[in-house]
Amino acid sequence: MANPTAALLVIGDEILSGRTRDANMYHLAGRLTAVGIDLKEVRVVSDEAQEIQEAVNALRGKFDHVFTSGGIGPTHDDITADNVAAAFGIGIDVREDAMEVLATNYPDGRASINEARMRMARIPDGARLINNPVSKAPGFSVENVHVMAGVPKIFEAMLDSLLPELAAGQPLLSETVRVDLPEGEVAGPLGEIAKVFADVSIGSYPFTTPQGLGSNVVMRGTDAARIAAATAQVRDAFGVK
């Protein structure tokens, strides 16, 4: 059976302007691969209502899961929650359960929740909250769309909360063979091996050392035996012990 598929939607002008370096894509990719959910697409869009809604609707129809990152803080440009609700055509309002969770973040409890912070308790109707052990303000899931914070520490904590609930597939296994030859000399024999192992994804990634060019050949798949067989052929073809 094929693994479930997923997309990541990063919402944030600060990424697109180059001010901030995104870290969530790399983290999510590694985590999903480990549990057997195939990350198939990533989009980064700006903090604009139409862009967010279009991307949410395009991706949620195409993949089993959509993870979003960013735009759920207290400031005026945090518009992700409202636009996820709009994409689904459902209502959104300050929700009691979210207020309760949020209040635990402040020594004074609810007294500390000003109007700006109250934005963080705006949750689309029927959404399930995602636990945020770092700063309390919850993420949420609407159907297959999982809305999380952009700050990497919080994104990662929310993902830890969420992942065990999602139906996972078979973990993706991989083997890497280091070949001390440039890609141009690896490509021919490798293409032949790839034809034989159609069920194993075989990729080649060049690297440079002071001694010259090399290629890391990576076999990926869910069947350990097939990966081992392909790896053996690659070692054989290039005389790697």
Added chain:
Amino acid sequence: MANPTAALLVIGDEILSGRTRDANMYHLAGRLTAVGIDLKEVRVVSDEAQEIQEAVNALRGKFDHVFTSGGIGPTHDDITADNVAAAFGIGIDVREDAMEVLATNYPDGRASINEARMRMARIPDGARLINNPVSKAPGFSVENVHVMAGVPKIFEAMLDSLLPELAAGQPLLSETVRVDLPEGEVAGPLGEIAKVFADVSIGSYPFTTPQGLGSNVVMRGTDAARIAAATAQVRDAFGVK
């Protein structure tokens, strides 16, 4: 007048699987911002023909420029060039000018260009080549789609070649001086020359040969006389005839 808009399309299973951390998005974002081109969207898709074609066509209709990253090497999984051509509905074949450029990367010239390497000279009909001072294999532009390598060092060098043309609207001139010294020994004197020629963009790109490390020093700008003067100083400084 509003700034031109742009999107980045990253093609690569190695990014989506979490094996490799993308670096080109952050670099491109900063560079575009600096020259006044607004990066509005980024997509990362897998090495699949339909995904690449759909993304190219969606993005090229929506933005003034589309930059792509990845999938133009010599191996069987490098399918970007063919799918960009397919997205435009134009032909693609090994092109003489690309072969000529590619041959300069090898001591034996064309004799070293085997069938796999020849893939890197496959260029869509009518495309303009993008200079690659690192490893020669060129990128290319078809209309507003600029196809570049995924390896960050090469992506950045190609962007250096391309960007001044887009931003300034003036043809960019360049001269390359091959220095058979590692970058660490070139950097000091080159920095002094760069201070004197503030109006010429001077870049250094390392390369590896069986004999050791070297540096391609590239002078870029719009003033031919200034480039010639800077080139003469570089030759002088490193004893290159």
